[in-house]
Amino acid sequence: MNGYHILLVEDDSMIGDLLQKMLVREGYQVTWEKDGENVLDIIHQIDLVIMDIMLPGEDGYQVTKKIKNAGLNIPIIFLSARNDIDSKLQGLTIGEDYMIKPFDPRELLLRMKKMLENQYGTFTQIKHVFIDAEHKKVFHRSLHQEVAFTAIERKIFFYLYENRDRTLTKEHFFDYLWQLEDRNPNIVNVHIKKIREKIHDHTGEIIQNIYGEGYRLNTHMKK
Structure with a gap:
């Protein structure tokens, strides 16, 4: 337990399950959603979001814009198989970071750690x-x-x-x-x-x- 509550928005069950288990093992509290439908209902409890882009219904960009438009300063990392420059630039414009699938879990954890420390300080x-x-x-x-x-x-x-x-x-x-x-x-x-x-x-x-x-x-x- 390290105090941080992570929201994972990922519709791929295999990736979501692996990420959830990894994050819990590292001491994070994790909420996993397979689409963006309920995100705004729980976002006030969240410290960092890991966001897929290709989701059922609204895509990850649209869900992220709703979070930002609500005035919530919560860091968001995009995880996506899209590796074209336009997708990366859009993700980095509305979110804080962008990682391409497949990725090394150690890199994700390190980026998360630095982002959380920059956002909330150290405890x-x-x-x-x-x-x-x-x-x-x-x-x-x-x-x-x-x-x-x-x-x-x-x-x-x-x-x-x-x-x-x-x-x-x-x-x-x-x-x-x-x-x-x-x-x-x-x-x-x-x-x-x-x-x-x-x-x-x-x-x-x-x-x-x-x-x-x-x-x-x-x-x-x-x-």
Whole structure:
């Protein structure tokens, strides 16, 4: 699981099945559609689209234009057996990339990885939690489920993250967050409890209570 939800629009069952299995094996969440009929109904959940061109009904170009006309900035990679220059230019004009069938799956995965990083940045994954340190955002299970932290909860979480795998005492938290306020010994516990609830860390594996010392955000765990 890497947090990204891929929409595969491909009417060829053999190619679609192979791509779906490959992407799932690489940790992506995949929705596979054999035509473009339902794409706009689910597109708000999607991070990247792999689009065939020759589809039943509307072709891949038409479906892509609908996505773009809806104001959705979602990267789209065309996969097509068409290798003429006009098809390539049209695909690169309305989409972000164009690959010709047959293709090497390793190349597709690398292009996807670079495109996703350029579009969304890079994330740190700790079990089911995805952390965007640059933008101070935390996601639960997928990039469409951002954790709704309060301002103080966000400060505490990223203070733990910046000092990950290191035990922080309550005095550390007080010095960092409440320098001019009364130091209620329970206030850290209350906020940590709420953070754990919001990231579904009910067993305290991610934010661990080090008895008699403080709290530690653990990164060295199996996902």
